[in-house]
Amino acid sequence: xxxxxxxxxxxxxxxxxxxxxxxxxxxxxxxxxTISIVVLLAVVATSVVLLYRADTYGPQVLNVGxxxxxxxxxxxxxxxxxxxxITSTFVTLCVLxxxxxxGIVEFGRETPLSVFFPTFLVLSAGVSCAFLAGDLFNLxxxxxxxxxxxxxxxxxxxxxxxxxxxxxxxxxxLASSALFLLALASVYAATGTVNLAQLAQRMxxxxxxxxxxxxxxxxVTFGVKAAVFPLSAWLPDSYPTAPAPVTAVFAGLLTxxxxxxxxxxxxxxxxxxxxxxxxxxxxxxxMIIGIMGAIAQSDIKRILSFTLVSHIGYMLFGIALxxxxxxxxxxxxxxxxxxxxxxxxxxxxxxxxxxxTTNLDRVGxxxxxxxxxxxLFFVPAMNLAGIPPFxxxxxxxxxxxxxxxxxxxxxxxxxxxxxxxxxxxxxxMAKVWSRAFWQPFGEYESEDxxxxxxxxxxxxxxxxxxxxxxSTKKESNWDQLAEEQRLPMRMALPTxxxxxxxxxxxxxxGPLIALTDRAxxxxxxxxxxxxxxxxxxxxxxxxxxxxxxSKETVHFCEQFEGVxx
Amino acid sequence: MSTNLTxxxxxxxLVGSGVTLILERSLTRILVGFVLAGNGLNTMFxxxxxxxxxxxxxxxxxxxxxxxxxxxxxxxxxxxxxGTTAFGLALAYRSWQLTxxxxxxxxxxxxxxxxxxxxDDVSSTxxxxxxxxxxxxxxFDEGGFDDGxxxxxxxxxDA
Numbered sequence: 001x002x003x004x005x006x007x008x009x010x011x012x013x014x015x016x017x018x019x020x021x022x023x024x025x026x027x028x029x030x031x032x033x034t035i036s037i038v039v040l041l042a043v044v045a046t047s048v049v050l051l052y053r054a055d056t057y058g059p060q061v062l063n064v065g066x067x068x069x070x071x072x073x074x075x076x077x078x079x080x081x082x083x084x085x086i087t088s089t090f091v092t093l094c095v096l097x098x099x100x101x102x103g104i105v106e107f108g109r110e111t112p113l114s115v116f117f118p119t120f121l122v123l124s125a126g127v128s129c130a131f132l133a134g135d136l137f138n139l140x141x142x143x144x145x146x147x148x149x150x151x152x153x154x155x156x157x158x159x160x161x162x163x164x165x166x167x168x169x170x171x172x173x174l175a176s177s178a179l180f181l182l183a184l185a186s187v188y189a190a191t192g193t194v195n196l197a198q199l200a201q202r203m204x205x206x207x208x209x210x211x212x213x214x215x216x217x218x219x220v221t222f223g224v225k226a227a228v229f230p231l232s233a234w235l236p237d238s239y240p241t242a243p244a245p246v247t248a249v250f251a252g253l254l255t256x257x258x259x260x261x262x263x264x265x266x267x268x269x270x271x272x273x274x275x276x277x278x279x280x281x282x283x284x285x286x287m288i289i290g291i292m293g294a295i296a297q298s299d300i301k302r303i304l305s306f307t308l309v310s311h312i313g314y315m316l317f318g319i320a321l322x323x324x325x326x327x328x329x330x331x332x333x334x335x336x337x338x339x340x341x342x343x344x345x346x347x348x349x350x351x352x353x354x355x356x357t358t359n360l361d362r363v364g365x366x367x368x369x370x371x372x373x374x375x376l377f378f379v380p381a382m383n384l385a386g387i388p389p390f391x392x393x394x395x396x397x398x399x400x401x402x403x404x405x406x407x408x409x410x411x412x413x414x415x416x417x418x419x420x421x422x423x424x425x426x427x428x429m430a431k432v433w434s435r436a437f438w439q440p441f442g443e444y445e446s447e448d449x450x451x452x453x454x455x456x457x458x459x460x461x462x463x464x465x466x467x468x469x470x471s472t473k474k475e476s477n478w479d480q481l482a483e484e485q486r487l488p489m490r491m492a493l494p495t496x497x498x499x500x501x502x503x504x505x506x507x508x509x510g511p512l513i514a515l516t517d518r519a520x521x522x523x524x525x526x527x528x529x530x531x532x533x534x535x536x537x538x539x540x541x542x543x544x545x546x547x548x549x550s551k552e553t554v555h556f557c558e559q560f561e562g563v564x565x
Numbered sequence: 566m567s568t569n570l571t572x573x574x575x576x577x578x579l580v581g582s583g584v585t586l587i588l589e590r591s592l593t594r595i596l597v598g599f600v601l602a603g604n605g606l607n608t609m610f611x612x613x614x615x616x617x618x619x620x621x622x623x624x625x626x627x628x629x630x631x632x633x634x635x636x637x638x639x640x641x642x643x644x645x646x647x648g649t650t651a652f653g654l655a656l657a658y659r660s661w662q663l664t665x666x667x668x669x670x671x672x673x674x675x676x677x678x679x680x681x682x683x684x685d686d687v688s689s690t691x692x693x694x695x696x697x698x699x700x701x702x703x704x705f706d707e708g709g710f711d712d713g714x715x716x717x718x719x720x721x722x723d724a
Contacts, residue, residue: 071634137638137641141641141645144645144649147649148645148648148649148652151649151652151656152652155656155659158659158663160663160664163656163659163660163663164660164670166656167592167656167660167669167670168669170649170652170653170656171587171592171595171669174599174649174653175587177645177649178583178599178602178603178606181603181606181607181609181610181642182580182606182609184610184638185606185609185610185612185613185635186609186613188610188613188614188634188635188638189609189612189613189615194634194638
């Protein structure tokens, strides 16, 4: 076993170790910051190597503790996992840099944010664990780790608004976890395994009805996590109250973990499923109803939360098509959406810092006061709406191509709603643009804003309503504010980095699409994945093994290697 | 495969009472509901494990072993339930500190819509065409609701 084989473990174990160290060194802000940044840098580097190796040599597999995959825990990084891993860790790193900046800006250089950094690292470990999980139960554990961390982050500071929205979030998360447990028990009862590779072998042998029930159970679970309509009502209510970096990382990653789990199970375990039309309807409704919600809102964070729900529909559409084109589009769109949505939420944080609120009724004239922020918002916003030549356009085009290739009326209806949703997203973004940035501010501030009127959503600051952003919220004299508050570079630079990443996705869309095509080809041909997991390591010595492999597996390995020769 | 009917009934009753409690309004009851449902689901794993047998230790005794994997999963699930319940109780306590009750509160949006309905008011993004002063393309919303907005607890209340 070489060093490179162990590499799959790093994205999970490094953040956990870092979290422990951060807790131990809770007194020193500098140490916490350094450890968190170094750990996440290392994880990003690891993900790059993993992606390279997965793309060149096939899925990277580690059987933890040397137990055979059939009974042990295996971590698998194929192209899909590695791609999402690299995106998620890079985004996490940017958000971490942003929150370091916000922490320094709000509390000064020396004040440690005791629980924030450890929890943030645990969240990162949970996300990585879910992406790398080679069995359903480990996926469950990954989900639970990231959920537990997210519980802490969403109620950070324990203010009234956050406890209120956090309670709803936690109850929904617990309910979906309970459902996941039920699904796990049922899967195990039906097949005798929770290993994804073995499930891929055994699921086709089950009666179709049983397989469909199992798939539906898993889909409902992942549907709650991914906020698919009608299981999405919790998201727009709970996300906006959290601190900006927390909302950003949640919006970018947590729902996408659900999407990843759907892609994985649908392609690997249930390749020939019978619920295509159900999935298509769910995706169409998610797109349309989500964006309708966004249009009705008048708070930037809530608008973004609703567009998040709406655009989950695109990814679900790709999954529902169940074709290589569809999966490729869904993977590309997921990568695009993680980056863009996180950037937009960070920018919403900057707007909140700059203007004291994200409520469109009380923000205005930002384009004149902070032109940088205007540009920073405009590029990802147009990207989200899918204006050519941005990556949002390319991703949507790939998905629509998949829909047209499928050709039946329901897929075409999906294509149509995709186009409509894209237009409506443009409308929602244009509304934010014109009202927050373009509309002159100050004409009706004095009569409109009474002193006792407080924001719909009190959020923003890392520790509740005590930070800079809210302490200035009642001031309405913008010229004074403009002098008092410049755009803090420590927060703006990470946002700029992430915004440039969204542009880079556009510039390098060609190679990336080629890569997602290869990833989609890999997941639509499950045998390679199954072989990589079950027959790992190649030179398996039965005499030294703790447990022998099953005859079924040995037979499969011999057969696959025979075919490969 | 023969299944143990008692275990299934126990699991059903536990999950059923759990779900009933989860539908309650008080966070403490909801948590008790989750604990009950969690235990019911853990029992489901015992059903999934199949027939019982001797302790699953290799090379000791003969006869069929019971399946160790579901037991490992149940142990993990118990630990996770414990952790989340502890967090939930802390949250219920905090909620009680802040509001004097641990009731789960309404969605902000629902609340807003209900208040607007009470005042016979429209959403802030609604453009009234009959208004004497026509809104421009940004659709500003003068003369909307004055008191329809949700008043969030101000910062002073936070400890």
